[in-house]
Amino acid sequence: MSALHDEIRELMALYPEARSATLPALRLAQEKHGWLSPEALREAAEGLGETPAYCMSVASFYDMFHLEPVGRHLVEVCTNVSCALVGAQQVLEAFERELEVRAGETTEDGEVTLRTVECLGGCGWATIVALDHRYRTHVQANDVGAIVEELRADG
Amino acid sequence: MAEPRLVVLQGADERDLTKLSEYRAIGGYDALAKARALAPQAVIDELLASNLRGRGGAFFATGRKWSFIPKPDQNPNPHYLVVNADESEPGSFKDNEILSRVPHRFIEGCLITAHAVESKHVFVYIRGEYLGPFEAVRDALEEIRDDERLLGGVTIVVHRGAGAYICGEETALLESLEGKRGQPRSKPPFPAISGLYASPTVVNNVETLATVPPIVAMGGAAYAKLGVENSTGTRVVSLSGNLVRGGNYEVAHGITLRELIYDLGGGIAEGRELKAVIPGGSSTVILTAEEIDVPYDYDALAEVGTAMGSAGVIAIDDRCCMVQLGIRVSEFYEHESCGKCTPCREGTRWMTAILRKLEAGEASDSELDLLLDVCDRINGKCLCPLGETAAMAVASYVLKFRDEFLAHLDGGCPFGSQSPLDGVVAPVNQHTHSPVAEVPA
Ligand SMILES: Cc1cc2nc3c(=O)[nH]c(=O)nc-3n(C[C@H](O)[C@H](O)[C@H](O)COP(=O)(O)O)c2cc1C
Ligand code: SF4
Numbered sequence A: 001m002s003a004l005h006d007e008i009r010e011l012m013a014l015y016p017e018a019r020s021a022t023l024p025a026l027r028l029a030q031e032k033h034g035w036l037s038p039e040a041l042r043e044a045a046e047g048l049g050e051t052p053a054y055c056m057s058v059a060s061f062y063d064m065f066h067l068e069p070v071g072r073h074l075v076e077v078c079t080n081v082s083c084a085l086v087g088a089q090q091v092l093e094a095f096e097r098e099l100e101v102r103a104g105e106t107t108e109d110g111e112v113t114l115r116t117v118e119c120l121g122g123c124g125w126a127t128i129v130a131l132d133h134r135y136r137t138h139v140q141a142n143d144v145g146a147i148v149e150e151l152r153a154d155g
Numbered sequence B: 001m002a003e004p005r006l007v008v009l010q011g012a013d014e015r016d017l018t019k020l021s022e023y024r025a026i027g028g029y030d031a032l033a034k035a036r037a038l039a040p041q042a043v044i045d046e047l048l049a050s051n052l053r054g055r056g057g058a059f060f061a062t063g064r065k066w067s068f069i070p071k072p073d074q075n076p077n078p079h080y081l082v083v084n085a086d087e088s089e090p091g092s093f094k095d096n097e098i099l100s101r102v103p104h105r106f107i108e109g110c111l112i113t114a115h116a117v118e119s120k121h122v123f124v125y126i127r128g129e130y131l132g133p134f135e136a137v138r139d140a141l142e143e144i145r146d147d148e149r150l151l152g153g154v155t156i157v158v159h160r161g162a163g164a165y166i167c168g169e170e171t172a173l174l175e176s177l178e179g180k181r182g183q184p185r186s187k188p189p190f191p192a193i194s195g196l197y198a199s200p201t202v203v204n205n206v207e208t209l210a211t212v213p214p215i216v217a218m219g220g221a222a223y224a225k226l227g228v229e230n231s232t233g234t235r236v237v238s239l240s241g242n243l244v245r246g247g248n249y250e251v252a253h254g255i256t257l258r259e260l261i262y263d264l265g266g267g268i269a270e271g272r273e274l275k276a277v278i279p280g281g282s283s284t285v286i287l288t289a290e291e292i293d294v295p296y297d298y299d300a301l302a303e304v305g306t307a308m309g310s311a312g313v314i315a316i317d318d319r320c321c322m323v324q325l326g327i328r329v330s331e332f333y334e335h336e337s338c339g340k341c342t343p344c345r346e347g348t349r350w351m352t353a354i355l356r357k358l359e360a361g362e363a364s365d366s367e368l369d370l371l372l373d374v375c376d377r378i379n380g381k382c383l384c385p386l387g388e389t390a391a392m393a394v395a396s397y398v399l400k401f402r403d404e405f406l407a408h409l410d411g412g413c414p415f416g417s418q419s420p421l422d423g424v425v426a427p428v429n430q431h432t433h434s435p436v437a438e439v440p441a
């Protein structure tokens, strides 16, 4: 049995009903495979004792699960109201220029996926950009070049 | 009158309260010992005396909510405490700061609450995006892991969500915690009777729980002296938008919106004029710049037709186009609708579509009426409040800024690219994993 299988079993033991481990199990499978590929879903399902279809139906409800491949790095720009009021769209456009992709796309080399997201819960420190899930606060368009360089340097 | 960091965030500016030793040094976990020396009902009575009302948005009296939980001899199923740390309301970021800076006060609140409702099982449902706050709570729990005196046989499991605003609605949260799609349940039964795994369950917000230890420490009656009648105590208010100093500010209820914006927030950035204020997160009815002398408390805000919601105050300056604001807000709810009820699922798409036509200068008089009509057809016809708060919020932009909407009828947007919301790409407009159907033409 795979390490993922064992980890999912451990998660299931935390809950009175094992199905509660579905979200954490999907998260682990996604971390291992990079996205929820059919194989990742099969593995998660096997660990949980659910069907892959069940896992797919749950995963498709949540924004953080990727049902298609994404880049090794994820750049998420909040464009909800508070961020937009102080220039989130300009930040997004700077990323689009710098990475040569549109929002929702992945760079040709498969390194970086850029997307917009709804409010990240950091509105007073806008614009919020999540880089591989770490928040950057007060991001402005002219910070974007350095941020992308940092991501690329990270290999 | 506004003394920051009064209760919930007290001490956090002076010390690193993420550390157990520092929290102990200011009397941390003493309230837990005090509460455990009392019978559960006596703790509930203290909360009733404080008149603390839930900080998640609905403002329901916390002591009353706890008293709805059946006693163990009335219902032998395990009792659960579920923490709502899903904070996703646009404009709100207070729980983020509370979890990150005073995780032990929050955990102490969970343990006191577990004692009051006779529960041994706490689940903290935290939004998946909150990696920093998750780590703060995880590390704080790690510090007390072997301290049975503190834990008292209670297990606390931190459960991470995966990106869905609707999971902040308490029954959707329970579905999600049970490993399902996060779609609201119909009520009744309420969670107190049939919640997690169909067992008695208290669902409380992070800030509500972090307020519990100070209440137990100072006594409910003393807490009730802070703030104003009906809105006792303090509130961590999130300030954002076009302000000089955005951030979280803990204030006693009753401070005016004007004081929040100008005294604490430093006024409008770049010397601009205030145009409008969203007072309690994007789900609340907007106020014009003329309406901001209203005290920030439940009753006063209700009197002017709006709500404190999740205490996210968004200040909007004079460059912003209200139609564009409507589009962006409507797109958010369109994206986050769980799809269960037709009026919400379809209505939010229609709202966006009509607003887009208006913005492009292609709408007629009757379509402005149609927009209000669509809002009206969502209102009161949905399972949970998501749909109707979306409709009420957007309708309020039309009602309060009608001239601006009318100005769009001939020739399109008078603000154009002057407005910071011009052309903003919302998630609903980009290629995502779940295909978005064509918006009605
Ligand atoms: C669409 C929607 C989203 C909500 N989001 C949150 C949230 O993110 N956090 C929260 O505490 N309450 C949220 N609520 C309110 C909860 O349903 C519930 O009232 C609250 O968690 C109860 O805790 P309290 O009594 O301590 O406030 C939301 C409600 C709705 C209808
Ligand atoms: S109102 Fe909207 S979010 Fe709420 S249950 Fe209905 S469809 Fe889902």
Ligand code: FES
Pocket: A078, A079, A080, A081, A082, A083, A084, A118, A119, A120, A121, A122, A123, A126, A128, B090, B091, B092
């Ligand atoms: S609006 Fe961007 S973090 Fe809330």
